[in-house]
Amino acid sequence: MTRQIAVDVAIIGGGTAGCAAALNLAKKGMSVALFEQKTVGSQASGVNFGGVRQHGRDLRELPLSLRSNEIWTDLPRLIGNDCEFVRTGHLKLAFNEAEMAVLEQFADDTRDLKLDIELFGRNALHKRFGWLDKTVFGASLCSSDGQANPRLVAPYFARAARAAGAHIHEHETVTGATKNGADFCLETRSGKSVHSATLLNVAGAWAERIAGWFGDFAPLQPRGPNMQVSEPLPYRLNVSIGAVGGGVYARQIPRGNLIFGGGYGWTDRDKIRARAVVENGREATKRMVTILPWTQDIQVIRTWSGIEGFLPDGIPVIGPSKTTPGLFHAFGFCGHGFQLGPVVGEILAELAMEGRSVISLDNFSIQRFST
Ligand SMILES: Cc1cc2nc3c(=O)[nH]c(=O)nc-3n(C[C@H](O)[C@H](O)[C@H](O)COP(=O)(O)OP(=O)(O)OC[C@H]3O[C@@H](n4cnc5c(N)ncnc54)[C@H](O)[C@@H]3O)c2cc1C
Known part of the structure; x- marks a missing residue:
């Protein structure tokens, strides 16, 4: 049986970035549905080394990393747990x-x-x-x-997002998405049909496939x-x-x-x-x-x-789709996106609500890759 869901923002991917985006959006009163093919934080966000590091980063990432560093300190207030961040x-x-x-x-x-x-x-x-x-x-x-326990971070963001009103759907794979007129239409493996004005692609190592559904290209490995x-x-x-x-x-x-x-x-x-x-x-x-x-x-x-x-240049894609208004990507963190997760959630919420972020994303555009 097909079930219809209509929300302001649909999110594909329940890693730290997706769960943090869901929390930021729900707190601002947006209706949000997040879809995760396994359980939240079960992939890279939950099994990484746990390094929360600005040190040695590509200089282009530092403005994001500095802001994220502030959010890490604030986790107890934001999500009710410090996630063992020290x-x-x-x-x-x-x-x-x-x-x-x-x-x-x-x-x-x-x-x-x-x-x-x-x-x-x-x-x-x-x-x-x-x-x-x-x-x-x-x-x-x-x-x-510093360092933190990766097992805790995405689940605590998801819990706080739920408490703020976001709908978090686990064991729910998004099998396809299109844009028809002003609306995105997502289909899920269990037969849900989801309509949203905005779509966030935070699907980690699977995200370039979702980008490809809309004709966007990134050489992700x-x-x-x-x-x-x-x-x-x-x-x-x-x-x-x-x-x-x-x-x-x-x-x-x-x-x-x-x-x-x-x-x-x-x-x-x-x-x-x-x-x-x-x-x-x-x-x-x-x-x-x-x-x-x-x-x-x-x-x-x-x-x-x-x-x-x-990605070949060692920095992620973060920002709007090249082809489709209302679609925003954040993926390809090249082994150092755990530290960035909290700020990426904040940035995606800004993009979804205002179309731009206070932090410049020029270096992270998907347009730097050609098909
Ligand atoms: C072993 C390891 C060690 C690392 N060490 C560090 C470190 O010390 N410090 C650091 O900063 N970074 C580290 N990283 C990198 C960091 O973990 C990642 O960059 C970051 O967690 C990415 O978060 P994310 O939310 O973008 O992606 P993910 O956590 O991968 O989340 C994406 C989610 O999307 C879901 N998904 C994909 N396709 C679909 C679909 N069609 N439908 C529904 N759901 C879908 C996936 O199941 C996944 O849960 C490490 C990574 C690994 C793997």
Whole structure:
């Protein structure tokens, strides 16, 4: 039986970005229906590393990242839970002079932005962070960065959105959408027919297919960062760490478990499945042991991956469709959209209600890609 739903805004995708958009819109009195093919936060938003980092970002993303950083601090008021967000700082490591120069350049480029960046040469670094291997050449610390529990964020945004009046439909795949006259018309797998004036495409690694329904193009590739977690160890790693050029990243939660990643896993978008690749996990573990020698004998208790959308220039698409008024996209976060989720929700609500955002989105236009 077909059921008809009519709303101001329909949202495809129940990750952090979609759930945050639903909350912002519902709080402003818009009628909202969000559709998620699995459960909210079950894909990239719920299985990521948990790094909430401005440090080392593409400079074009920083205005969004700075605003999102403010929202992270405000989560208890906004959604009733801090999602275990702790401002531990993020320490980026350099292994030679050339990598140190990259960190110095970022510190220079962001001097006026109040990121609280502190550069460390070898001696100062090892004096302050005694748990690092002595081969680490230098580092830069961004103390306004932090970490959070990804399992909690999208579900808490969804819960707050529901409380504000949004309709969140889980296990409901949108199988097709068109625009007829002024209205979008969405069809769902269970037979719902949804009409809306505005459509938000926040479908993560699946979003370029939805964009394609409307003739928009983005060369998105799905990939799955390889993740691991160890048994609890004595608590030492009081900052989240990464390395220039990626390769390995790690954080430790107060209970002692060490969460770390590096390399990529296996993904199948059609089956909505991802898993870690053992050999790549082994490589990441070796890299971590060279940085944190005390992790030499750790027991890994779980490995996993998740499906994330990557774009060739390393920054997302956020903004209006090239072809269809009333359609707005936000996808292709290239492995660093967890930190941005809260601000993307705010931006999408502005786009849906006013057609523009207070933060410039010029760099994120889908128009930068041609078919
Ligand atoms: C393993 C891993 C580690 C990461 N680590 C970090 C990190 O430390 N820090 C960081 O900032 N970022 C990290 N990221 C990236 C970050 O998780 C993502 O960029 C971010 O969560 C994307 O959020 P989203 O809401 O756009 O997408 P998603 O969370 O993927 O949500 C999109 C949703 O759309 C749904 N959907 C798709 N098609 C349909 C359809 N047709 N009908 C209904 N629903 C549909 C999907 O099921 C999915 O739940 C990582 C990603 C992964 C996978």
